[in-house]
Amino acid sequence: xxxxxxxxxxxxxxxxxxxxxxxxxxxxxxxxxxxxxxxxxxxxxxxxxxxxxxxxxxxxxxxxxxxxxxxxxxxxxxxxxxxxxxxxxxxxxxxxxxxxxxxxxxxxxxxxxxxxxxxxxxxxxxxxxxxxxxxxxxxxxxxxxxxxxxxxxxxxxxxxxxxxxxxxxxxxxxxxxxxxxxxxxxxxxxxxxxxxxxxxxxxxxxxxxxxxxxxxxxxxxxxxxxxxxxxxxxxxxxxxxxxxxxxxxxxxxxxxxxxxxxxxxxxxxxxxxxxxxxxxxxxxxxxxxxxxxxxxxxxxxxxxxxxxxxxxxxxxxxxxxxxxxxxxxxxxxxxxx
Amino acid sequence: xxxxxxxxxxxxxxxxxxxxxxxxxxxxxxxxxxxxxxxxxxxxxxxxxxxxxxxxxxxxxxxxxxxxxxxxxxxxxxxxxxxxxxxxxxxxxxxxxxxxxxxxxxxxxxxxxxxxxxxxxxxxxxxxxxxxxxxxxxxxxxxxxxxxxxxxxxxxxxxxxxxxxxxxxxxxxxxxxxxxxxxxxxxxxxxxxxxxxxxxxxxxxxxxxxxxxxxxxxxxxxxxxxxxxxxxxxxxxxxxxxxxxxxxxxxxxxxxx
Numbered sequence: 001x002x003x004x005x006x007x008x009x010x011x012x013x014x015x016x017x018x019x020x021x022x023x024x025x026x027x028x029x030x031x032x033x034x035x036x037x038x039x040x041x042x043x044x045x046x047x048x049x050x051x052x053x054x055x056x057x058x059x060x061x062x063x064x065x066x067x068x069x070x071x072x073x074x075x076x077x078x079x080x081x082x083x084x085x086x087x088x089x090x091x092x093x094x095x096x097x098x099x100x101x102x103x104x105x106x107x108x109x110x111x112x113x114x115x116x117x118x119x120x121x122x123x124x125x126x127x128x129x130x131x132x133x134x135x136x137x138x139x140x141x142x143x144x145x146x147x148x149x150x151x152x153x154x155x156x157x158x159x160x161x162x163x164x165x166x167x168x169x170x171x172x173x174x175x176x177x178x179x180x181x182x183x184x185x186x187x188x189x190x191x192x193x194x195x196x197x198x199x200x201x202x203x204x205x206x207x208x209x210x211x212x213x214x215x216x217x218x219x220x221x222x223x224x225x226x227x228x229x230x231x232x233x234x235x236x237x238x239x240x241x242x243x244x245x246x247x248x249x250x251x252x253x254x255x256x257x258x259x260x261x262x263x264x265x266x267x268x269x270x271x272x273x274x275x276x277x278x279x280x281x282x283x284x285x286x287x288x289x290x291x292x293x294x295x296x297x298x299x300x301x302x303x304x305x306x307x308x309x310x311x312x313x314x315x316x317x318x319x320x321x322x323x324x325x326x327x328x329x330x331x332x333x334x335x336x337x
Numbered sequence: 338x339x340x341x342x343x344x345x346x347x348x349x350x351x352x353x354x355x356x357x358x359x360x361x362x363x364x365x366x367x368x369x370x371x372x373x374x375x376x377x378x379x380x381x382x383x384x385x386x387x388x389x390x391x392x393x394x395x396x397x398x399x400x401x402x403x404x405x406x407x408x409x410x411x412x413x414x415x416x417x418x419x420x421x422x423x424x425x426x427x428x429x430x431x432x433x434x435x436x437x438x439x440x441x442x443x444x445x446x447x448x449x450x451x452x453x454x455x456x457x458x459x460x461x462x463x464x465x466x467x468x469x470x471x472x473x474x475x476x477x478x479x480x481x482x483x484x485x486x487x488x489x490x491x492x493x494x495x496x497x498x499x500x501x502x503x504x505x506x507x508x509x510x511x512x513x514x515x516x517x518x519x520x521x522x523x524x525x526x527x528x529x530x531x532x533x534x535x536x537x538x539x540x541x542x543x544x545x546x547x548x549x550x551x552x553x554x555x556x557x558x559x560x561x562x563x564x565x566x567x568x569x570x571x572x573x574x575x576x577x578x579x580x581x582x583x584x585x586x587x588x589x590x591x592x593x594x
Contacts, residue, residue, distance in 0.1 A: 192458075198427055
């Protein structure tokens with residue numbers, strides 16, 4: 001029996017991989033086709049959902065894989081958003097240069113939050129990140145010359161060859177960036193770095209005893225995650241056209257956490273489907289106004305109680321179920337051979 | 338210069354002297370054991386040597402270099418590996434991933450290289466995977482490669498932990514109570530693994546053990562700790578006949594004593 005288990009698992013692992021690849025390809029296909037079927041407003045909502053996907057991917061790597069609890073994700077989205085605004089509006093940089101630069105700028109601030117993480121962990125790190133979140137909010141409000149303070153600031157739509165991007169055009173930009181960043185995050189997850197993230201998460205002492213540079217690993221996780229949030233911010237700002245500090249507070253942080261928990265902590269595809277699912281739920285519950293947050297949070301509780309390992313957990317269970325059902329036939333094949 | 342040497346090493350936790358002025362040195366090759374009753378300071382000693390617990394006094398040398406005060410990762414990279422009393426695997430990862438970690442955690446792959454999944458990275462990952470599978474084959478555990486670490490029995494998890502440590506090609510491997518919690522059959526199996534590690538990998542082993550039967554069977558040298566002090570040091574048959582050791586183990590039957 002035991003010797004049969006190994007090859008059967010190998011096969012089903014490959015089947016899972018294939019199923020996931022198919023699902024992802026289908027999702028991208030739907031994403032590409034979408035603009036030709038929906039009107040401009042829904043398209044903009046879809047763009048917002050993709051922006052959230054980018055944040056969620058970065059955050060699931062940081063929290064789910066590296067185990068560094070952070071509530072400061074909106075801060076890095078804000079840094080990306082205000083940086084891209086300043087770089088394009090005041091310094092007159094092309095959006096296509098300013099966008100990656102804003103991601104890098106946010107990543108640099110990510111290193112700032114990474115430093116305390118070298119000393120504190122778990123609950124205490126969460127509190128430090130909360131302080132970081134509040135500090136950013138206050139800075140946005142005080143640095144009025146750059147940020148417009150509480151009144152906010154308008155953000156121009158980027159242009160390409162002199163013509164202003166429409167919702168239709170911009171959606172494809174966001175989609176392309178999302179697909180690229182997804183592929184990059186998957187690479188990192190399966191690379192030795194991703195393994196280091198998970199090892200540090202499991203036990204810092206044990207990882208260090210295998211020679212892992214724990215401080216470096218944590219720092220990279222923070223920088224990586226903030227880069228994603230920064231890029232998301234740099235896409236978000238011109239997409240919505242106007243930003244103010246209210247966008248980047250604790251409520252947004254909770255939304256981000258909900259995305260990755262619904263998706264299944266640490267799973268990059270999970271982050272995608274978590275953010276998309278909650279995006280759709282958010283859009284459907286828009287009519288409920290003040291009850292929207294309630295529904296959002298009830299969804300979180302439901303997930304934690306019913307499917308604690310999120311959407312990716314469901315996928316894993318389905319595979320297990322399929323394997324159990326396929327089990328006897330696989331044994332039979334072996335016996336026949 | 339000897340391979341591993343401790344000079345008057347002391348570790349205090351608050352008012353407790355976990356280790357007091359412990360000195361000994363090891364030559365490369367073979368298996369040595371540290372024994373002693375519960376609370377004698379055995380695990381503290383291993384933690385101090387591997388850099389997880391700071392020492393308050395004394396010096397520790399490994400292969401001619403001072404290692405006390407260095408980080409655990411620096412010590413691991415210098416070729417000093419360790420396994421843990423409770424295996425401490427990544428529970429949600431597959432066994433083969435856990436084994437590979439023993440090789441790759443010490444590498445410092447660049448973020449850019451990992452983001453792009455470069456061909457060089459792909460090759461080194463494939464090689465690490467093949468080596469990990471070969472390691473599992475050697476342990477006789479090829480069949481559990483794709484199981485999650487949390488699905489393993491305690492005894493198998495401990496073997497995987499040692500396999501993971503061996504993937505780092507340590508010159509000295511510290512094992513913290515490798516047979517604790519195992520049945521006699523599992524314990525013998527694990528000891529067989531230790532003997533193979535010494536033979537096949539040329540690793541020097543220093544093990545902490547509670548199980549005197551195991552110690553007598555495999556070690557060429559025994560160091561006895563009691564209340565943080567070294568009370569005996571020598572070949573097993575002599576040490577276990579030492580009256581001080583018998584007193585420390587009072588109530589426990591010493592094989593060969």
